[in-house]
Amino acid sequence: MKNKIKKFLIIVSTFMLLTGCAQERILEQLGIITAIGLDKGEEEREVFGSFVTYKFSQQLSNESTPIYSYGRTARDAYNQAFSKTAKQLVTGQLRAVLYGPELAKEGIWPHLNGLQRNQFVTDLLYVTVTDMPAKEVLSAQIYEEAPNVGIYIYKLLDQVVGKEQIIDSSLHEFTKNYMKIGADPITPVLSKKDDRVIVTGLGLFQDDRLMEIIDLREAFYVRLILDEFKAGELQVELPTENYRQFMEDFDPSPEEESFEMTVQQVRSSSTITVKEPENNRFGLDINFEGEIRELNKEIDLESEEVIRMLEKDLSKIIEDNITKILEKTQELNVDSFGFGTFWNSTFKGNKKLSEEEWRKEYPNFQFDVNVKTKILRHGITQ
Amino acid sequence: MKRKSMKKKQQSLFPCTLEELQTELKEKAMNNNPDFVMKIVETESEQRIGFYFLYTIVKPQVLYDQIISPVQKAKMTLDIQSIDHMIVLPDSKQKSNLDEIGQLLIQGSVCIYIENDQMSLLHSVPLQEHRSIERAETESLIFGPQIAFTNSIGTNLNMIRNMVDTPHLKIEKFIIGNRIPTEVQMMYMDDIANDENVIELRNRLTSLRTEDVMNSAVLSQQIEDNPYSIFPQFMVSELPDRFSYSIKEGKIGILVDNSPSGIIAPITFSSFFESTDDIYGRWIIGFFTRLMRMFAMIVSITLTPIYVAALTFHYEVIPEALLLSLGESRNRVPFPPLLETLILETMMEFIREAGARLPTKVGQTMGIVGGIVIGQAVVQAGFTSNILIILVALSALASFTTPDYVMGSSLRILRFPIIIFAGFLGFVGFFFMLAFIIIHLLRLRSLHRPYTAPIYPFRFTDFDQSQVRIPFVLNKERPVSNLPKKTERQGRNSHNHPLFKTRGKDIDE
Numbered sequence: 001m002k003n004k005i006k007k008f009l010i011i012v013s014t015f016m017l018l019t020g021c022a023q024e025r026i027l028e029q030l031g032i033i034t035a036i037g038l039d040k041g042e043e044e045r046e047v048f049g050s051f052v053t054y055k056f057s058q059q060l061s062n063e064s065t066p067i068y069s070y071g072r073t074a075r076d077a078y079n080q081a082f083s084k085t086a087k088q089l090v091t092g093q094l095r096a097v098l099y100g101p102e103l104a105k106e107g108i109w110p111h112l113n114g115l116q117r118n119q120f121v122t123d124l125l126y127v128t129v130t131d132m133p134a135k136e137v138l139s140a141q142i143y144e145e146a147p148n149v150g151i152y153i154y155k156l157l158d159q160v161v162g163k164e165q166i167i168d169s170s171l172h173e174f175t176k177n178y179m180k181i182g183a184d185p186i187t188p189v190l191s192k193k194d195d196r197v198i199v200t201g202l203g204l205f206q207d208d209r210l211m212e213i214i215d216l217r218e219a220f221y222v223r224l225i226l227d228e229f230k231a232g233e234l235q236v237e238l239p240t241e242n243y244r245q246f247m248e249d250f251d252p253s254p255e256e257e258s259f260e261m262t263v264q265q266v267r268s269s270s271t272i273t274v275k276e277p278e279n280n281r282f283g284l285d286i287n288f289e290g291e292i293r294e295l296n297k298e299i300d301l302e303s304e305e306v307i308r309m310l311e312k313d314l315s316k317i318i319e320d321n322i323t324k325i326l327e328k329t330q331e332l333n334v335d336s337f338g339f340g341t342f343w344n345s346t347f348k349g350n351k352k353l354s355e356e357e358w359r360k361e362y363p364n365f366q367f368d369v370n371v372k373t374k375i376l377r378h379g380i381t382q
Numbered sequence: 383m384k385r386k387s388m389k390k391k392q393q394s395l396f397p398c399t400l401e402e403l404q405t406e407l408k409e410k411a412m413n414n415n416p417d418f419v420m421k422i423v424e425t426e427s428e429q430r431i432g433f434y435f436l437y438t439i440v441k442p443q444v445l446y447d448q449i450i451s452p453v454q455k456a457k458m459t460l461d462i463q464s465i466d467h468m469i470v471l472p473d474s475k476q477k478s479n480l481d482e483i484g485q486l487l488i489q490g491s492v493c494i495y496i497e498n499d500q501m502s503l504l505h506s507v508p509l510q511e512h513r514s515i516e517r518a519e520t521e522s523l524i525f526g527p528q529i530a531f532t533n534s535i536g537t538n539l540n541m542i543r544n545m546v547d548t549p550h551l552k553i554e555k556f557i558i559g560n561r562i563p564t565e566v567q568m569m570y571m572d573d574i575a576n577d578e579n580v581i582e583l584r585n586r587l588t589s590l591r592t593e594d595v596m597n598s599a600v601l602s603q604q605i606e607d608n609p610y611s612i613f614p615q616f617m618v619s620e621l622p623d624r625f626s627y628s629i630k631e632g633k634i635g636i637l638v639d640n641s642p643s644g645i646i647a648p649i650t651f652s653s654f655f656e657s658t659d660d661i662y663g664r665w666i667i668g669f670f671t672r673l674m675r676m677f678a679m680i681v682s683i684t685l686t687p688i689y690v691a692a693l694t695f696h697y698e699v700i701p702e703a704l705l706l707s708l709g710e711s712r713n714r715v716p717f718p719p720l721l722e723t724l725i726l727e728t729m730m731e732f733i734r735e736a737g738a739r740l741p742t743k744v745g746q747t748m749g750i751v752g753g754i755v756i757g758q759a760v761v762q763a764g765f766t767s768n769i770l771i772i773l774v775a776l777s778a779l780a781s782f783t784t785p786d787y788v789m790g791s792s793l794r795i796l797r798f799p800i801i802i803f804a805g806f807l808g809f810v811g812f813f814f815m816l817a818f819i820i821i822h823l824l825r826l827r828s829l830h831r832p833y834t835a836p837i838y839p840f841r842f843t844d845f846d847q848s849q850v851r852i853p854f855v856l857n858k859e860r861p862v863s864n865l866p867k868k869t870e871r872q873g874r875n876s877h878n879h880p881l882f883k884t885r886g887k888d889i890d891e
Contacts, residue, residue, distance in 0.1 A: 015803070015806070019807065022806065022807050022808055022811075024694055025697055026693065026694055027697050028713045028715075032709075054705065054709060090697065093702065120698060147706040
């Protein structure tokens with residue numbers, strides 16, 4: 001019995017002593033950061049940070065102003081921001097981090113690795129760049145039903161990624177591609193238009209430096225190479241010339257030189273193979289399937305011939321676009337698609353690909369792009 | 383030595399006159415009780431026969447019809463044997479010790495004494511006023527007989543005998559209590575119930591030394607394995623159908639005189655979440671409700687502690703859709719989440735306790751005042767967040783789904799230490815306390831049988847009769863956790879029941 005009381009007392013006193021160790025973070029006393037914007041500061045090596053936080057008051061208007069601060073690094077800017085709010089700033093609900101264009105061109109890794117090390121920050125955080133200062137983007141005032149612009153950006157990117165318009169770019173993906181020799185990271189590009197945040201394209205990085213921004217149309221082809229589609233959508237422009245004879249039933253003399261076609265329910269898969277390792281020759285096979293959703297000219301879709309022609313043209317357009325993007329990346333020496341890793345894997349462990357070798361060789365890589373297109377259905381027309 | 387001599391002195395009272403016996407009984411044995419009376423009957427053979435009894439505790443009708451009237455009508459000379467033959471009541475004793483006579487008189491006997499005889503005759507005609515058989519109040523059922531035990535052990539035994547009418551039902555009688563002896567009956571199926579369990583329970587009952595046994599709830603606490611535990615280790619049920627069902631499954635039942643409930647042993651943790659309604663209803667309903675009750679139990683002890691832990695320490699785990707509404711409602715609250723929750727939980731207990739103590743008519747008003755008025759006002763005044771009100775109400779509701787009231791109350795009280803731990807140490811404290819409870823449950827025994835039985839030790843075959851409920855066609859064996867002598871259920875033919883063999887006919891065939 002005495003022993004039991006002793007044991008009980010030990011447990012209780014341990015509990016009492018330990019209570020001091022846990023740091024309290026009571027919800028309403030926190031400034032919960034949902035998005036961080038980082039820009040180049042005025043001085044050399046200075047960072048300007050914008051921190052978007054939750055506001056828990058119903059009375060105040062919807063207007064949100066981020067907290068701004070300067071610092072030597074992102075972490076320093078965050079620490080400096082402490083003096084500018086009565087709430088305790090925490091990063092546990094961080095959803096997106098935005099890098100201004102100037103900072104991004106210099107390299108974002110120094111400002112990113114702090115997040116990557118922080119155990120409170122989720123790995124699924126969106127890493128993005130902006131084409132105007134991040135401060136500008138975060139000061140957008142229209143963010144629909146979202147409680148603040150940070151959550152709005154998160155929902156926007158979720159929606160865009162969900163619709164398979166761009167590829168996923170989480171902190172995890174970014175770090176992985178940055179660390180890996182043979183691949184370069186890609187991030188979405190955000191901008192502000194009419195006081196709301198929009199996605200404008202993809203930023204191609206060389207290591208941690210932003211090299212080029214491509215628009216959403218091109219982003220489709222990036223995804224086509226890198227990832228598979230399950231329910232994407234593609235819009236293409238086709239020349240009228242070849243189809244003139246099939247259109248005459250509906251429209252005697254189509255005047256425009258081209259017409260638009262939208263393909264939906266796109267399913268695709270891509271396989272990258274190393275064809276001739278010694279010549280750095282790669283094969284890129286893409287299977288592309290979809291349904292015709294929209295045609296702004298009427299064509300006799302009943303005939304097999306038209307479908308074959310459409311499939312052929314579509315393949316050609318996709319091949320051209322992919323080749324164009326590949327050429328662009330080679331020009332910039334940005335291996336966004338990770339051909340370097342495929343190349344590396346052909347060495348079979350005898351030697352490792354070195355950074356210099358990869359950078360030196362990438363512009364000389366040769367690609368055989370081969371697209372197989374299949375139009376599954378063309379919808380009910382009658 | 384002194385006592386012995388006193389006894390001798392008392393024994394030497396007989397033979398005596400009726401009046402002498404009256405004064406002796408009244409002063410020495412009856413403590414001058416005012417309800418002690420003597421009636422003298424003179425027979426035709428001019429014998430004076432005295433009847434001594436306490437008129438508050440004997441059945442007057444029986445006393446007159448069966449005892450006094452035959453003696454009165456007797457023509458011959460009577461001695462104690464012939465009187466005993468005349469009276470057709472079962473329980474008769476012959477005594478000459480004054481103390482023993484007094485003891486029997488208090489229990490409702492009548493003492494018959496022929497003047498100047500050596501012995502007196504005692505017949506038991508006790509009057510026991512009790513409620514008639516009524517609807518079960520604390521454990522209400524939807525289907526089933528819906529009757530509850532009464533205060534009379536005779537009536538209760540009668541109900542059980544009727545429900546389990548087989549010679550295999552064995553009943554053992556014990557008298558417990560040094561000052562106020564109480565009758566206790568232990569019953570089990572001698573061909574099914576495990577011998578070790580029976581011996582263990584019999585030992586506990588016979589070795590129990592206590593002044594008195596108030597009722598079965600008290601007795602169950604006196605013979606429990608771990609009296610310090612928060613969990614009940616024997617089930618106390620007021621439902622005769624549940625009691626008899628348990629006996630038929632191989633458990634042991636105990637009935638106590640003057641107690642409207644019976645003890646069932648050994649018991650497992652999950653059996654507190656079973657109700658006979660699960661068996662009366664169709665299997666799929668029983669299956670669902672049993673799982674639901676288990677879920678409700680987990681919800682009731684974890685919901686508010688999780689709220690406290692998440693809001694005090696772990697804002698990261700709150701889903702982004704919930705964060706804003708939580709933050710907004712918390713914004714006006716002046717207390718930390720721990721205090722806020724403790725206040726509201728205590729308030730909930732006030733309402734519950736007030737509702738239980740007040741008369742039924744006022745109790746309902748109390749519920750409305752407590753639930754609606756206070757609940758609404760508390761949020762409006764910014765005392766607590768409205769999300770917490772929902773959580774507290776939900777967990778209180780969930781705790782009331784437990785069919786056993788004692789277990790439900792234990793779980794409700796258990797919530798408080800978990801909340802405090804969660805408030806001081808976050809999820810670490812929460813899981814520490816949860817682990818503590820689980821360890822305690824694992825160590826707990828009921829009649830030396832594991833308390834958490836079908837889960838640990840793992841007995842898959844018992845899940846179908848504890849955690850879930852399966853159709854009777856598949857229910858081939860008794861739960862092995864009860865360690866029955868026979869696991870196979872006898873003479874089952876539900877699998878080849880004639881109903882399954884006929885094809886059935888349509889109306890035009």
